[in-house]
Amino acid sequence: MTGRLLVSLSAIVPLLLAMPSHVSAQTSSSDGTRPWIVVGGGSTTLLGDCTDCVEGTYQHTGGLLINAGASLSQRTDVGAEVLWVPAHLPTGEDLRSTFIMAAVQFRPWRTSGFFVKAGAGTAFIRNWVVDLENTGNAPPFISTAFGLGIGAGWEWRTRSRFGAQIFGSQHVAALGDLNTGTDIADNVIGNFWSAGAAIVIR
Numbered sequence: 469m470t471g472r473l474l475v476s477l478s479a480i481v482p483l484l485l486a487m488p489s490h491v492s493a494q495t496s497s498s499d500g501t502r503p504w505i506v507v508g509g510g511s512t513t514l515l516g517d518c519t520d521c522v523e524g525t526y527q528h529t530g531g532l533l534i535n536a537g538a539s540l541s542q543r544t545d546v547g548a549e550v551l552w553v554p555a556h557l558p559t560g561e562d563l564r565s566t567f568i569m570a571a572v573q574f575r576p577w578r579t580s581g582f583f584v585k586a587g588a589g590t591a592f593i594r595n596w597v598v599d600l601e602n603t604g605n606a607p608p609f610i611s612t613a614f615g616l617g618i619g620a621g622w623e624w625r626t627r628s629r630f631g632a633q634i635f636g637s638q639h640v641a642a643l644g645d646l647n648t649g650t651d652i653a654d655n656v657i658g659n660f661w662s663a664g665a666a667i668v669i670r
Contacts, residue, residue, distance in 0.1 A: 502670055504545045506535035506633065510664015512553050514565070516597030519654040524598065527563075529555040531662050533635075535571060539670060545573040549587045549617065551639055553660055557595065564594040565658065567615045567639050581623040581633075591615035591641035597658040598646075613643040613658075623668060631668040637661075 512531035515524050530553075537547010549571035555563040569589030575582065591613045619637030641658040 501538040501540055504535070504537050504539050504547060505669040506533070506666045508533050508633070508635075508664055508666020510635075510662055512555075512660055512662045514553065514555060514563075514597070514658060514660045516656065516658050518598050518656045521598050521653070525558055527555050527557070529553060531660070531664070533662070533664065533666060535573075537571070542578055543575045547571060549585075549589075551617070551660070551662070553662075561595055563597065564592075565597075565641065565660065566592045567617060567641070567660075568592070569615055569617055571617070575623075581625075582620070583623060583633075584620045585618070585637075587615075587617040589615050591639070591643075591658070593641055593643060593658060596646075597641070597643070598653055598656055611643050611646065613641040616640045616642075619662075625668075625670070629670050631670065632665065633668050634663075634665050636663045 509530060509532045512529055514527050514529070517524055532550075532552045534550045535547055537545055539545050547570075549567070549569045551565075551567040553565040555565070557563050567587075567589065568591075569587035571585055571587030573583050573585040576584070592610060593613060594610045617637055617639040619635055621633050621635030623631060623633040625631040639660040639662070641660070643656040643658065646653045646656050
């Protein structure tokens with residue numbers, strides 16, 4: 469499913485970029501707020517770590533990104549962000565990670581498509597993100613964690629309300645101390661690095 473999404477995006481984004489565009493339309497209208505929706509995906513690399521963990525294994529997979537909210541001004545967008553990352557552990561088990569956060573996106577220059585963004589909220593992690601010898605016999609579980617995300621990218625606008633963007637981001641899930649069944653894993657953290665493309669509706 470993730471592979472099909474990425475193939476579709478790779479076909480649609482160049483078409484959007486080929487349409488006539490103008491930089492001044494990067495922003496919302498001056499008569500108030502307007503809806504802001506971003507749907508896309510890309511490549512995600514994840515790594516789990518903890519205080520007593522050995523060096524972890526990087527996992528490479530795909531991710532789905534959705535942003536929705538309102539453009540408050542010509543430079544600022546606020547709303548919610550959802551990042552869903554499915555992965556397979558070296559043991560063959562499935563790892564599912566979902567970030568649900570409040571997010572803000574800011575364009576430093578009104579005539580440029582460059583933007584930075586940040587968000588904070590909750591991460592839901594199903595299964596172990598760290599590689600410990602004694603987690604092999606531990607059953608899968610769902611843990612909630614503090615989620616934090618930062619990123620940057622570039623947005624192109626067409627003459628319609630549709631546009632496109634490329635982005636890079638890092639999301640962190642701070643799970644704290646987890647009980648493996650026979651031991652305690654201290655200060656467990658999951659790191660997620662993503663790069664991809666998305667369709668923008670304003």
